[in-house]
Amino acid sequence: MIRAIATIALLTAGAARATPPADDDNIATLTLLCPALQLADGEITFEPTRPTTAADINDLLALNMSLADSTWQAKFQKAKSDKGASGSKEKNTDAREGNEAEMTAWATAAEAINSKTKLDAVLKPYGYDSTNMSLLATAAQEIKHYTALAFDAQQQLAAATINDKPDTELKQALDKAIYGGSGGYKNTRTKDAGLNSAEPRQTACVEAANTHNPIKTISTIVACICAVKNDMSPTPTAPCGPNSEQSIKWEATGLPLAAAWNKLRTRCPVLTETTITASKVETALNTAKQAFYGKGTDLYVGKYDTAGCDGSATGACIKYTNQATSGIPKFDKAAWVSELTTIITALRAREKATERINALQNQIATAKVLVAAAAKHPQSMSDRLTDTGGKTQKPEDGDTIKAAQKEIDCTSLDKETCKPDVGCKYNEKDSKCENDPVKAPPTKTNTNTTGSNSFVINKMPLFLAFLLLKLKNLEFNLEFIILF
Numbered sequence: 001m002i003r004a005i006a007t008i009a010l011l012t013a014g015a016a017r018a019t020p021p022a023d024d025d026n027i028a029t030l031t032l033l034c035p036a037l038q039l040a041d042g043e044i045t046f047e048p049t050r051p052t053t054a055a056d057i058n059d060l061l062a063l064n065m066s067l068a069d070s071t072w073q074a075k076f077q078k079a080k081s082d083k084g085a086s087g088s089k090e091k092n093t094d095a096r097e098g099n100e101a102e103m104t105a106w107a108t109a110a111e112a113i114n115s116k117t118k119l120d121a122v123l124k125p126y127g128y129d130s131t132n133m134s135l136l137a138t139a140a141q142e143i144k145h146y147t148a149l150a151f152d153a154q155q156q157l158a159a160a161t162i163n164d165k166p167d168t169e170l171k172q173a174l175d176k177a178i179y180g181g182s183g184g185y186k187n188t189r190t191k192d193a194g195l196n197s198a199e200p201r202q203t204a205c206v207e208a209a210n211t212h213n214p215i216k217t218i219s220t221i222v223a224c225i226c227a228v229k230n231d232m233s234p235t236p237t238a239p240c241g242p243n244s245e246q247s248i249k250w251e252a253t254g255l256p257l258a259a260a261w262n263k264l265r266t267r268c269p270v271l272t273e274t275t276i277t278a279s280k281v282e283t284a285l286n287t288a289k290q291a292f293y294g295k296g297t298d299l300y301v302g303k304y305d306t307a308g309c310d311g312s313a314t315g316a317c318i319k320y321t322n323q324a325t326s327g328i329p330k331f332d333k334a335a336w337v338s339e340l341t342t343i344i345t346a347l348r349a350r351e352k353a354t355e356r357i358n359a360l361q362n363q364i365a366t367a368k369v370l371v372a373a374a375a376k377h378p379q380s381m382s383d384r385l386t387d388t389g390g391k392t393q394k395p396e397d398g399d400t401i402k403a404a405q406k407e408i409d410c411t412s413l414d415k416e417t418c419k420p421d422v423g424c425k426y427n428e429k430d431s432k433c434e435n436d437p438v439k440a441p442p443t444k445t446n447t448n449t450t451g452s453n454s455f456v457i458n459k460m461p462l463f464l465a466f467l468l469l470k471l472k473n474l475e476f477n478l479e480f481i482i483l484f
Contacts, residue, residue, distance in 0.1 A: 018307030020232065021316035025303045026225040026239040028269060032291040033225075034268035036218045038338070038483040040178035041271035046167050048277075048350055050236040051357040053157045055364050057150045058108065062122040064147040066133065067110035076110035101155055107413045126375040142374040150367035160357055164350040170343050174276070177339035180217045187255040191230070193220045194335075201250035202310040203230045215301070215320060216335045218288065219360040220255070225301055227256045227303035228265040229312035239303070239316040241267040250311070278347035285340045296325030311458035410435045 041158050050149060051256060098106065113119045120129045163403030165173075169354045175182045180192030190197055197356070205214045205224035205351035215222050226240035230252045238245040241264075256264070291301050302309070302317030308316040323330050331337045410424035410433045418426040425436035 013266065018305055018314050020313055021228055021237050021239045021303070021311060023237050023243045024241060025237075026240065026316060029225050029277070029291045029302050030222065030240040030267055033222055033288050035216060035457060036288040036340070037178060037222060037268055038271050039274060039276060039281060039340075040174050040283055041274050043273040044174065044276060046170055046276045046347065047173070048354045049215065050162065050164070050346075050350065052168070053160045053357060053360075055150075055154045055157050055361060057147070057154050057364060057368075059125070060147045060150050060368060061105050061109035062112035063371065063375070064144055065106065066113045066119060066122055067136055068145060073110055074430075076107045077114065081445045095465060101158075102151075105151065113359075126372060127379050130283055132379075138378050140294075143371055146367045146374065150364045152364040152369075153367070157357060157360050158404070160351055160360070162353040162355065164346040164353070165342070170276070172345060175340045175344050176217075176342075177336035178218045180219070185261050187251070187256065187257050187261070193217055193255065193332070195220070196255070198254035200252050200254075201227065202312070204250075204255075205311065205317070206309050206319045213333050214318045215292075215299070215323075215331075215333055217230070218336050221291075221301055221318065222264070222268075223250070223255055223308075224311075224318045225316055227260060227311070227357070228316055231323055232312040259338070263303050263313055276343070276347070278344045278351060281340050282344050285326060285337065285344070289337075292329040292331075294327040296330040297324050299329045300321035316480045319393075329386045366470070432434065 016090075031117055033459045117131055119133075123129050124131055126136075172182070172185055176192075179185055180189050180194070189195075194213035196211050199212065204212050204220075214220055222240075227250050228236050228239065230249050232249065236246040236249055238248050239380065240248075245263055248256065249257050254259075262270075293300050295304075298319055300309075300319040301466055303315050305315045305316045308314030309319040311317075317322070320333070323333060347375045360420075410418065415426050415431075415433070418424045420436060424433050426432075427434050
């Protein structure tokens with residue numbers, strides 16, 4: 001609708017009369033082109049910024065390894081390969097329980113706890129040291145599980161692809177679309193601006209033989225519709241404002257000078273900084289296209305009076321022969337369209353990748369919080385036992401189950417995840433998961449039953465895993481409340 005209104009206005013405003021351009025003749029056209037022109041203004045920032053695919057979980061890996069049994073830790077200890085090797089070391093090659101990434105992670109974790117000093121440094125953030133770390137045995141399985149989830153997210157991050165372009169390349173594409181090159185507006189440009197050579201306005205903006213390309217860049221289009229012929233008489237005008245300005249003219253041998261360009265930007269103010277997003281570029285591109293219209297096989301931009309586009313005796317417009325089909329403008333020669341499309345495609349890919357990468361980073365951050373909570377629980381329980389003279393006061397199992405069931409819908413779980421510790425039981429007869437408000441969660445063991453903390457677990461969807469872990473923390477919090 002906007003395009004239709006603009007086209008009707010442009011076609012009919014000066015119908016059947018050959019008159020010189022007047023002040024404000026092309027304000028409507030400039031309004032359509034301005035958002036694209038402003039894309040290259042000021043300090044440019046592309047958003048979203050390129051996300052990082054790195055994530056440090058060495059703290060979790062080291063804590064997890066510290067809770068493994070000595071046999072498992074020994075598999076990753078470094079030892080002298082030969083008595084005469086002058087201290088040269090190599091990894092123990094007996095451990096083959098994981099893939100290459102896991103083996104490397106475990107070896108690094110083992111190295112991080114291979115002395116009392118290092119071990120204490122790993123345990124300190126969690127409130128422990130080598131003298132009381134035995135309390136952590138009750139949380140070993142949970143810590144292993146959280147660490148496995150963090151490790152899985154870290155590996156997905158490492159393998160993530162963005163498929164965009166660096167900001168430097170996006171800036172180059174933006175500069176080419178608007179000005180034909182870097183450095184902003186330059187009246188000395190010729191081929192980069194779409195001109196085969198330094199030519200006057202009436203030659204550059206009226207093209208019939210494909211010698212020049214007045215629609216190659218946004219700035220050349222704006223120069224054609226907003227600046228008049230160098231020798232317009234009797235009085236030069238300002239088709240895009242400011243009114244009564246007489247100096248916004250082309251040169252006899254090329255584009256308007258920088259001073260004239262700065263004046264014609266009055267109605268499309270120069271921005272000091274610009275944030276570039278895919279949506280913003282796409283909107284600017286589509287809006288700028290609305291400034292184009294066709295008549296037969298000819299393409300036009302700006303007010304056309306049916307007599308010509310020389311910017312002096314006739315309108316200040318662009319006429320490009322054979323660049324329209326049945327009155328529909330073609331954009332084959334509009335290089336700015338392809339450059340802006342490149343930017344849109346790259347930033348869309350970055351948006352999609354950023355969403356996924358941020359989700360993985362959040363999963364790692366959540367895992368770290370849950371590890372800290374799981375590690376804190378044994379120490380807190382020990383403190384509560386001291387305060388109550390060694391008597392443990394737990395909430396009724398039914399209360400814990402009911403609280404859990406407020407957090408999860410048992411009917412949404414499959415057979416594998418339908419467990420008593422989340423207040424559910426699997427009905428074999430009906431093949432469905434149901435609430436089990438009377439069955440108590442299983443008692444936690446005080447040892448690591450796997451013999452290692454190697455992350456070799458049956459992986460479930462990450463969101464469900466974190467939900468189940470949240471329920472565990474709910475049980476802990478209820479215990480704390482009762483102990484008070």
